[in-house]
Amino acid sequence: MKQKTTTKTSYHIPIGPIHPALKEPVFFEFEIDGERIVDVDVKLGHVHRAVEWASRKRNPIQILYIAERICGICSYSHPVAFALAVEDAADIMIPERAEYLRVIQGELERICSHLLWAGVAAHEIGFDTVLFFTWQVRERTLDLTEFLTGNRITKAITMIGGVRRDITKDMLPRIQKDLDYLKECYGKLGKIFLEDKTIKLRSQGAGILTKEDALKLCAVGPTTRASGVKKDVRVDTSYFAYGDLDIDCITPADLTGTVNGDVYDRIIQRLLEVKQSIDLIEQCVDKMPAGDIVAEPKIAKLLAQLKKVNGEGVGRHEAPRGEVIHYVKLDGNDAPFTWKVRAPTYNNILPWIPMLKGEQIADIPIVAASTDPCISCTNRVGIVKDGNKYELTKEQLHKMSVEKTRRLMR
Amino acid sequence: MKFTMLPSVFAQMFKKPWTNKFPAKYIPANTTKFLADVGAGKAKLIPPVETPPNFRGKIVYDKEKCIGCQLCIKVCPCEAIEFKEKEKKIKIYLSRCCFCSQCNDICPVSCLSMSDEFLLADVDPYSKDLIVE
Ligand code: SF4
Ligand code: SF4
Numbered sequence: 084m085k086q087k088t089t090t091k092t093s094y095h096i097p098i099g100p101i102h103p104a105l106k107e108p109v110f111f112e113f114e115i116d117g118e119r120i121v122d123v124d125v126k127l128g129h130v131h132r133a134v135e136w137a138s139r140k141r142n143p144i145q146i147l148y149i150a151e152r153i154c155g156i157c158s159y160s161h162p163v164a165f166a167l168a169v170e171d172a173a174d175i176m177i178p179e180r181a182e183y184l185r186v187i188q189g190e191l192e193r194i195c196s197h198l199l200w201a202g203v204a205a206h207e208i209g210f211d212t213v214l215f216f217t218w219q220v221r222e223r224t225l226d227l228t229e230f231l232t233g234n235r236i237t238k239a240i241t242m243i244g245g246v247r248r249d250i251t252k253d254m255l256p257r258i259q260k261d262l263d264y265l266k267e268c269y270g271k272l273g274k275i276f277l278e279d280k281t282i283k284l285r286s287q288g289a290g291i292l293t294k295e296d297a298l299k300l301c302a303v304g305p306t307t308r309a310s311g312v313k314k315d316v317r318v319d320t321s322y323f324a325y326g327d328l329d330i331d332c333i334t335p336a337d338l339t340g341t342v343n344g345d346v347y348d349r350i351i352q353r354l355l356e357v358k359q360s361i362d363l364i365e366q367c368v369d370k371m372p373a374g375d376i377v378a379e380p381k382i383a384k385l386l387a388q389l390k391k392v393n394g395e396g397v398g399r400h401e402a403p404r405g406e407v408i409h410y411v412k413l414d415g416n417d418a419p420f421t422w423k424v425r426a427p428t429y430n431n432i433l434p435w436i437p438m439l440k441g442e443q444i445a446d447i448p449i450v451a452a453s454t455d456p457c458i459s460c461t462n463r464v465g466i467v468k469d470g471n472k473y474e475l476t477k478e479q480l481h482k483m484s485v486e487k488t489r490r491l492m493r
Numbered sequence: 494m495k496f497t498m499l500p501s502v503f504a505q506m507f508k509k510p511w512t513n514k515f516p517a518k519y520i521p522a523n524t525t526k527f528l529a530d531v532g533a534g535k536a537k538l539i540p541p542v543e544t545p546p547n548f549r550g551k552i553v554y555d556k557e558k559c560i561g562c563q564l565c566i567k568v569c570p571c572e573a574i575e576f577k578e579k580e581k582k583i584k585i586y587l588s589r590c591c592f593c594s595q596c597n598d599i600c601p602v603s604c605l606s607m608s609d610e611f612l613l614a615d616v617d618p619y620s621k622d623l624i625v626e
Contacts, residue, residue, distance in 0.1 A: 141570065148570035148593045212498040219511070226545075233549045239593045247598070248547070275497045382599045383564055 093121050098447070100129040106203075107457070111447075118443045123436050135422050142417045143169050143389050144382060147241055150409070153424060154457055155236055156199065159192045160402035161424070162241040164409040167322065167398030169243050172413050173389055178375040181245035182324040183367045188232070188240055189323070189400070190360035190367075194265065195224045196403035197305075197353040197360075200455045201272065204350065207448040208285040213275055220268045227261045230254070243385060245377030255368060265361055269354075276350055286346035290438040290450035293344055300433040304405020306454045308334050309352035311342035316401035328366050333359060346453040353455075390417060402427055404455050428457045515541045544609040549592045551610040552585055554625045558604035559583065565596035565605065577626075584626040588618035 093116040100108040108129035114122040134153055138146045143165075150161040163185060170177065177185075198221040205213035225235045232238040232248060240246050250258070276282055292302065297310035307314050313332040317325045333355050335341075335348040342348060379385040395412040405427030414420040431454040438450050516538045521527035530536035544550065561581030566574045573589035574596065576582075585596075597605045615623055 142567070144568050144595065145570035148591060148595070151593075152591075210498075212502055216498070216501060222511075229548070230545045233545075233547050233594070234592070237591070237593075239549070239595075279497045382568065382595075383601075386567070 096444075100126075109456070113439075113444070113447070115444065118445075120439050120442050120444065120447070123439045125432055125435060127432070135424060138419065138422045140418055142386060143243060143411075143413075143419060144386060146419070146422065147243070148237075148239065150424075151237055151239065151241075153426065156196050156457065157192065157402045157404070157407065157426075158237050159188050159240065160400050160407050161409070161426075163189065164398040164400040164402075164407045165411065165422070166241050166243045167400060168396040168409040168411040169389065169398075169413070171396030171398060172394045172411060173243075173392040173396070175244045175378050177245050177378050179324070179372050180249075180374040181376045181378075183371040184246045184250060184376060185241075185323045186325065186328065187250065187364050187367045188238065188246065190363045191224065191228055191231070192238075193360045193403045194357050195221055195228065196455075197357050198224065200353060200403075200452075201276070201350070204346075204449065204452055205282070207452045208282065210279075210281050213279075213282075216275070217272065220265065220272070223261055223264055227258065230257060242377050242382075243389070244379050245375070247377070249376045250368075250371075258364075258368060262361055262365060265357075269358055269361065272357075273354055276354055282350070283347065285446075285449060286350060286453075288343070289346045289446050290442060290453055291343065291345045292434050292438050294342070296434065296437045297344070300437075301430050302405075302434045302454075303427045303430045304401070304403070304455075305349060305352045305356060306405065306431045306434060308332065309342070309349040310344035311336065314406075316399050316406045320399060322399070324367065324370075327370065328363055330359070330363060346449055349453045389413065390415065404428055404457060405430065426457065428454070431456065513542050514539050541612070544611065548609045548611070549594045549607045551587060551608050551613060552590065552596070552625050553606045553608050554583070554585065555604040555606075556582055556626070558602050560602055562601060564599045564601065568595045568599050570595065582626065584624065586618070587613060587623040587625060588615075 093114050096113045096115055097110070098113065099110040110126040110129065112124040112126070113120055134149060137149055141149065146165060147162045150165040151158045153161045169175075198217050202214040202217035202221070205211070205217065228238065229235045231250065231254070232240045240248055292306070292310045294311045296302075297307045297312050302310070302312070303314065311334050313334065315332045316322070317330055318332045333352070335343075335351040335355070338351055338355060339348075379388065392413040393415050395410070398409040398411075400407050407427055408425040410421075410423040410425075412420040412422075434454065435451060438453075439447065442450055517527065517536075518539065527536060531538055559582055561576075561583075563576055563583075565583065566576055569590075570593060571589045571591050573586050573591075575584045575586070577584055592607070594607055597603075597607060613623065617623075
């Protein structure tokens with residue numbers, strides 16, 4: 084019998100939207116040749132929650148708490164970016180002490196988030212002892228968050244024009260104690276991540292994002308900085324009290340001298356940022372001036388003031404995953420005319436493609452996790468009509484976008 | 494070092510676990526009976542981890558002080574508060590509340606406050622425990 088000749092072809096593997104390896108719903112389609120990934124397609128839109136829609140009948144104070152629920156990990160970054168946008172629209176000056184308090188909360192959130200990520204990354208490569216260790220450290224950070232804000236995750240600390248809770252003198256020893264603990268553990272964590280063979284084996288040279296690609300695809304946050312792009316809202320725009328603090332944009336080169344843009348660099352980047360955050364909190368505690376913590380303590384008055392505002396504002400904040408942007412337009416009603424959120428993961432999705440191409444199937448989890456994706460925060464548009472879900476083409480989207488601009492300009 | 498986590502792993506074997514065995518060390522065979530026993534003083538609950546000061550737990554409402562201004566309703570993000578027209582008082586459905594404490598902040602007569610009670614799990618969203626009035 085004549086043997087059939089076969090030509091070598093690639094095959095497709097769909098992963099998701101719901102898959103045990105994924106923590107959030109996202110759909111990948113991989114084109115695989117043997118063990119190598121030839122091409123990747125990413126589809127989003129499985130967890131649209133209509134957060135922006137819910138804002139249409141709520142006033143800015145209520146939206147603060149809706150914004151908080153966009154993401155459980157960035158439950159400070161979103162409301163604060165929204166508050167910045169409203170303050171921009173309404174020309175509210177926030178007191179200096181509040182600027183420092185906002186930095187403290189923001190950096191504390193960054194520490195929690197990066198530690199959580201470090202644990203997840205270790206888990207993705209099967210190094211679960213490190214997962215437990217990092218989360219043990221994170222637990223202390225969460226306890227500190229609870230001590231400062233009243234709850235562990237949904238902090239409810241942001242107020243338009245300031246913050247809701249002050250840090251009093253008697254709280255300082257506790258903060259210092261926890262920061263000392265963090266610093267001690269930071270040393271240990273650094274050793275594990277930088278010296279352990281297991282982590283190096285899997286992360287060095289994996290999922291490379293070149294500087295050019297990072298720039299071209301507009302990656303943000305640690306993902307782009309690990310590729311050597313010095314992009315950090317805290318340094319670039321010096322909002323809050325960052326202008327008065329000693330802060331510099333860090334890249335992995337500060338530790339290793341070179342930038343490779345691989346998973347290993349993204350690990351180093353986040354570890355360095357944890358250290359930077361601890362340092363920033365200490366600086367804030369030292370330098371914080373006395374004074375008010377909120378511009379308008381009477382909330383009913385604040386609401387009346389916001390109702391009179393006619394204008395638009397943009398809030399930008401460096402969240403743990405990168406720049407988060409909130410746009411808001413107030414038009415003299417209780418509820419804002421529109422509110423738009425751009426979460427950082429949105430920018431960090433396209434970089435997955437150059438990262439994953441040429442890697443092996445087994446590298447998918449760690450490479451995908453290395454950008455610290457937060458899918459649910461990213462999903463802003465999903466269209467369901469007559470029970471069918473459909474997607475928009477680029478042209479349709481463009482048309483809608485132009486229409487929206489016109490509508491807003493009216 | 495090749496295996497940086499090994500010392501921690503060994504040390505862990507001799508440490509007391511961090512986990513607080515709340516509410517009992519082992520899951521009781523019959524929860525209702527266990528709770529009845531606790532009520533009768535026959536069994537003991539292992540207390541939960543203490544909440545920090547200024548924790549935002551179940552809302553406490555001082556009905557006498559309330560002037561019925563409805564400001565709390567205006568700021569509640571979850572629409573958890575209902576106004577009782579006749580009495581001019583409010584009713585809070587905790588099953589909807591997100592414990593943001595915004596109503597506490599805006600109340601002009603400070604008749605709302607937050608306790609440290611957080612054991613609010615219930616099968617009925619309208620149970621007596623979950624309605625504050
Ligand atoms: S705590 Fe927040 S969600 Fe709960 S009733 Fe008060 S304002 Fe509403
Ligand atoms: S804000 Fe205070 S006084 Fe006014 S209705 Fe609510 S609870 Fe009563």
